Amino acid sequence: MVRRNWNVSALVLLSASTVACGGSASPAAPSAPASFLAGTWNGTLTIEREGEPTMSGPVSWTFEVVSDTNLQTFRTTIRSQHAWLPITTTVTTALTPGNTPPARISTQGTYPSPRGCIGTLLSVGTADALRINADFSGADCSTLAHSTFGGHVVLAR
Secondary structure (H helix, E strand, C coil): CHHHHHHHHHHHHHHHHHHHCCCCCCCCCCCCCCCCCCEEEEEEEEEECCCCCCEEEEEEEEEEECCCCCCCEEEEEEEECCCCCCCEEEEEEEEECCCCCCEEEEEEEEEECCCCCEEEEEEEEEECCCEEEEECEEECCCCCCCCEEEEEEEEEC
């Protein structure tokens, strides 16, 4: 009879510890820390080209952390509704010197140009907890006049 009571007590103790651990017999792996940059940021892209008027349009950037990069490298999807540069592309972003705001932000990559070629872009600036302020430059179809551009992007959470 004593042995049976001990078995029941052990079962109750095991059940209580299972509930305390979130309902499973083995504890869950700790979740990875989140980056302040991860997620979608919206704002305005302004582009200047030689001999053309300065134009602005809406843009969104979605940042996804690349694993094993100390929250400093991101796969970034840019969705631009700018009249001259209506693109969707995925490029690379890096934060330096660390992964906490404020940080220097650098984005670079290529995009499929609406003019039938592959363009390149580069953006460098500052990322704070709620705002990104950066230059934005690149080269579109090199066979076209005024293919290089400069400008600015401002994004907010």
